[in-house]
Amino acid sequence: MPGQLLALRRSSTGSGDADVFTGFMVNAWTVGSIVALVAGLVGFFTVLRGSAFAAHAIPNGSFAGAAGAVLIGVNTLIGLGAFAFLGALGIGVLGRRGRPDVATALTLVAMLATGALFLSLSNEYAPEVYSLLFGEILGVSTSQLAPTIALAILSAAAMILFYRPLMLSSLLPDVAEARGIPAFRMQLAFLAVVALATTMTVPVVGTLLIFSLMIGPPAAARSFTDKPHHAMALSVLIALLTVWAAIALSYQTNYPVGFYVGTISAAVYAIGRGYGAWKRHATSVGVPPAARGARGKRGLDWNAG
Amino acid sequence: MILNGAVAREEQLLSVDRVSVSLAGREVLREVSFVIGPGEFTGLIGANGAGKTTLFRVILGLQAPDHGRVLVAGQPRSRRNPQIGYVPQKFLLDPDTPLRTRDLVALGIDAHRFGVAMPSRARRARVEEMLDAVDARGFADQRVGNLSGGEQQRVLIAHALIARPRLLLLDEPLANLDLRSGHEVVTLLARIAAEQQVAILISAHDMNPLLAAMDHIVYLAAGRAASGTTDEVVRTPVLSALYGHHVDVLRVHGRVLVVAGAAGELAETSDPSHTQTQVEIIS
Amino acid sequence: MTGVLAALIAPGFFSSQPVQIAATVGAIVALVAGAVGVFTVLRGQSFAGEALGDIGTTGESGAFLIGVGALWGLAAISVAAAAVMELIGIQRPRGRDLATGIVLGASLGLAALFLYLYNVDQSASGATFTILFGSPFALASSTIPLVIAFAALALTLIAVLFRPLLLCSLSPELAAARGIPVRAIGAAYLLALAVTVALAASTIGTILSTALIVGPAATALRLTRSPGKAVIVAAAIGIGAMWLGILLAYDSYNWPPQQHGWPVSFFVVTLILAGYLLAGLAQFRGRRARARSAAGVASLEHRVG
Numbered sequence: 086m087p088g089q090l091l092a093l094r095r096s097s098t099g100s101g102d103a104d105v106f107t108g109f110m111v112n113a114w115t116v117g118s119i120v121a122l123v124a125g126l127v128g129f130f131t132v133l134r135g136s137a138f139a140a141h142a143i144p145n146g147s148f149a150g151a152a153g154a155v156l157i158g159v160n161t162l163i164g165l166g167a168f169a170f171l172g173a174l175g176i177g178v179l180g181r182r183g184r185p186d187v188a189t190a191l192t193l194v195a196m197l198a199t200g201a202l203f204l205s206l207s208n209e210y211a212p213e214v215y216s217l218l219f220g221e222i223l224g225v226s227t228s229q230l231a232p233t234i235a236l237a238i239l240s241a242a243a244m245i246l247f248y249r250p251l252m253l254s255s256l257l258p259d260v261a262e263a264r265g266i267p268a269f270r271m272q273l274a275f276l277a278v279v280a281l282a283t284t285m286t287v288p289v290v291g292t293l294l295i296f297s298l299m300i301g302p303p304a305a306a307r308s309f310t311d312k313p314h315h316a317m318a319l320s321v322l323i324a325l326l327t328v329w330a331a332i333a334l335s336y337q338t339n340y341p342v343g344f345y346v347g348t349i350s351a352a353v354y355a356i357g358r359g360y361g362a363w364k365r366h367a368t369s370v371g372v373p374p375a376a377r378g379a380r381g382k383r384g385l386d387w388n389a390g
Numbered sequence: 391m392i393l394n395g396a397v398a399r400e401e402q403l404l405s406v407d408r409v410s411v412s413l414a415g416r417e418v419l420r421e422v423s424f425v426i427g428p429g430e431f432t433g434l435i436g437a438n439g440a441g442k443t444t445l446f447r448v449i450l451g452l453q454a455p456d457h458g459r460v461l462v463a464g465q466p467r468s469r470r471n472p473q474i475g476y477v478p479q480k481f482l483l484d485p486d487t488p489l490r491t492r493d494l495v496a497l498g499i500d501a502h503r504f505g506v507a508m509p510s511r512a513r514r515a516r517v518e519e520m521l522d523a524v525d526a527r528g529f530a531d532q533r534v535g536n537l538s539g540g541e542q543q544r545v546l547i548a549h550a551l552i553a554r555p556r557l558l559l560l561d562e563p564l565a566n567l568d569l570r571s572g573h574e575v576v577t578l579l580a581r582i583a584a585e586q587q588v589a590i591l592i593s594a595h596d597m598n599p600l601l602a603a604m605d606h607i608v609y610l611a612a613g614r615a616a617s618g619t620t621d622e623v624v625r626t627p628v629l630s631a632l633y634g635h636h637v638d639v640l641r642v643h644g645r646v647l648v649v650a651g652a653a654g655e656l657a658e659t660s661d662p663s664h665t666q667t668q669v670e671i672i673s
Numbered sequence: 674m675t676g677v678l679a680a681l682i683a684p685g686f687f688s689s690q691p692v693q694i695a696a697t698v699g700a701i702v703a704l705v706a707g708a709v710g711v712f713t714v715l716r717g718q719s720f721a722g723e724a725l726g727d728i729g730t731t732g733e734s735g736a737f738l739i740g741v742g743a744l745w746g747l748a749a750i751s752v753a754a755a756a757v758m759e760l761i762g763i764q765r766p767r768g769r770d771l772a773t774g775i776v777l778g779a780s781l782g783l784a785a786l787f788l789y790l791y792n793v794d795q796s797a798s799g800a801t802f803t804i805l806f807g808s809p810f811a812l813a814s815s816t817i818p819l820v821i822a823f824a825a826l827a828l829t830l831i832a833v834l835f836r837p838l839l840l841c842s843l844s845p846e847l848a849a850a851r852g853i854p855v856r857a858i859g860a861a862y863l864l865a866l867a868v869t870v871a872l873a874a875s876t877i878g879t880i881l882s883t884a885l886i887v888g889p890a891a892t893a894l895r896l897t898r899s900p901g902k903a904v905i906v907a908a909a910i911g912i913g914a915m916w917l918g919i920l921l922a923y924d925s926y927n928w929p930p931q932q933h934g935w936p937v938s939f940f941v942v943t944l945i946l947a948g949y950l951l952a953g954l955a956q957f958r959g960r961r962a963r964a965r966s967a968a969g970v971a972s973l974e975h976r977v978g
Binding site for chain 3: 132137138184199205
């Protein structure tokens with residue numbers, strides 16, 4: 086598949102830049118934009134909840150499901166989905182009483198080891214491994230478009246639906262619990278949405294892409310705004326710009342899209358942190374030391390920080 | 391043992407009725423009973439480990455008592471009770487979190503509802519009103535991760551208060567505050583109780599900062615509680631009966647000191663300069 | 674008695690050279706992983722452990738293409754990645770996981786580029802594949818001295834840093850107050866982790882690398898409060914799981930359906946997971962049976978180790 090695409094691209098570069106928006110590229114732009122939208126929304130909460138590891142573990146563990154699907158002869162998407170949700174369940178349940186990072190690591194290796202077993206039980210490699218990992222967004226077929234869009238709408242809608250209770254549960258879990266918002270259920274709901282977003286995107290853009298987009302852009306967005314709504318919108322915007330730049334650059338240079346997404350995400354993260362550090366330095370430099378710990382007219386606050 | 395006389399059942403905002411809780415084989419609360427009426431300021435006093443947090447969990451419906459029950463305005467406690475607001479001691483949010491003070495307060499209005507809140511003038515006005523009530527205007531647009539301990543307390547109070555509860559539960563708000571911030575918080579709470587007729591139940595291991603504001607006290611020791619007015623409860627015979635061994639109640643310059651004998655557990659002292667002394671001060 | 678043993682242990686087990694090598698190397702790796710793992714769990718850096726494995730192996734597939742030996746290439750890349758993570762320099766666990774994720778995303782992106790540039794075609798994605806799923810057990814006995822050297826390096830680092838590292842991991846503020854250079858200690862730990870991961874991933878694969886670092890240590894910490902004891906218990910659990918896993922894999926050689934045995938990683942991971950869950954059960958029961966001290970519950974939030 087990649088070889089054919091390379092040939093396609095090489096033969097069409099002679100006709101000018103207009104081709105970047107035609108033919109198979111339309112699908113790439115469409116899918117890329119949808120993925121960026123979902124990644125921005127889900128990523129906002131992923132970063133808020135400190136669930137970067139889970140956002141990596143669920144898509145990577147779902148690989149095993151693809152192998153299992155091959156083994157029993159069903160659609161890989163079903164296998165991916167089943168294991169993504171199993172991963173979400175494992176992380177949620179194990180993480181309830183144990184350390185969350187341990188729960189995530191053990192769930193991930195359990196899934197991967199099961200995948201290893203599936204592979205050894207069948208004679209074939211799981212299909213399109215390269216694309217599951219690094220994605221083949223430029224090779225998205227029109228038939229993949231409809232289910233991807235449908236699942237994307239579902240994921241985005243779920244994230245919007247859970248916005249308020251998930252916000253409170255993520256920020257003040259005790260208070261949320263007292264208000265009748267159970268922390269455990271919110272965790273499961275959140276991880277389930279991550280699983281849903283994963284299932285939908287891994288077949289088209291690969292785990293690397295969805296993971297990077299769920300981490301980098303939202304992390305950068307927090308540096309640029311204090312307001313939660315704006316941070317969520319900015320996450321989506323930065324994710325969109327990242328994907329568009331990656332597709333455009335990949336079309337131009339023939340380097341993989343995943344390379345650009347990974348590095349651009351890291352770059353925006355770095356820019357965000359740099360800006361944040363600069364802003365902190367700038368605001369504290371202009372304020373006299375005695376009042377630096379104070380807010381408003383409070384005077385010296387012995388308990389600053 | 392309830393010492394605060396007869397308050398008519400219907401007026402009781404909160405009624406804790408012979409609540410007993412055992413955790414991990416240890417009896418934490420034993421037949422704890424007290425009532426709180428509207429607008430009252432009550433201090434829940436006890437050393438660390440005395441069961442204050444457990445009692446709060448029972449009142450908030452997070453822990454089922456082994457025996458006894460909790461009634462809120464005459465009705466048994468349900469899973470989500472909007473009449474009770476909870477204010478934790480502090481929160482752990484880093485300065486990267488994109489959330490301002492006013493956003494956290496606004497979240498208190500209806501966080502339990504699904505979806506995103508539609509901004510409206512009414513919401514904005516309500517948030518402004520709360521920010522004024524807790525004197526948080528000065529840092530309303532600051533990120534919550536940058537706030538000091540005292541500022542955090544006030545934001546959490548505003549967050550709970552904006553939902554218009556009838557009872558506010560505060561979990562050791564003074565524990566991490568310096569004396570001055572603590573005093574400000576207590577004054578604020580007393581004002582809220584009086585002006586908005588919101589009952590306050592505040593837990594602490596040192597009753598002294600609360601003496602001026604408290605109407606009633608619930609004193610927890612050895613798993614049991616004595617409740618009533620401060621003058622009724624904080625007396626040598628009452629507390630000795632509660633502890634099960636002799637304690638002396640001393641009043642020194644308006645401060646109250648509860649002094650145990652040589653035997654007995656070392657408990658937290660409110661004054662950190664008193665580290666190891668012969669006399670355990672449990673004020 | 675001999676009848677039972679004969680049933681449990683397939684013939685030729687103890688005399689098989691691959692088994693002997695695997696058992697030796699596996700035990701050494703499990704020992705190191707247990708020691709490093711205790712600190713990994715205490716510091717909540719399981720993600721770093723897992724990510725370094727992914728980065729190292731996918732990067733190493735690139736290094737291998739330009740002719741560097743597997744273990745050295747892996748080690749160099751792991752250490753480099755760890756250095757970048759450390760340079761980003763975030764001390765809070767959530768921020769640290771975010772930085773880990775960013776480095777992971779960028780590294781995988783670079784790996785994608787590498788694979789493309791060296792004209793790796795689809796069949797070589799099998800290499801990517803075995804890296805993620807496989808447990809390369811075809812080890813030559815000549816690797817053992819190098820394995821011991823790397824293991825010794827990691828263990829020495831941990832042993833030398835034991836006390837300050839412990840304090841830094843449990844209470845960074847207290848450590849800083851005592852004049853311990855918290856950041857330097859953290860960097861040294863990360864170095865030890867990178868070396869351990871390189872060692873483990875190149876010999877027994879990334880799945881087992883993560884599993885052996887996180888699982889036995891987390892189990893040990895559920896069973897004992899003393900970190901010193903936890904290191905010993907973790908090593909014991911890791912070695913036991915490895916040996917039993919090897920045995921079961923050997924026994925499974927004639928099992929259906931493929932007649933070439935089930936993967937070692939599957940057995941070892943299952944055993945480790947089972948151990949973790951059983952320890953959790955024992956911990957739960959132990960708490961209920963014992964009378965608790967007057968320490969009580971400090972906050973409304975239930976977070977158990």
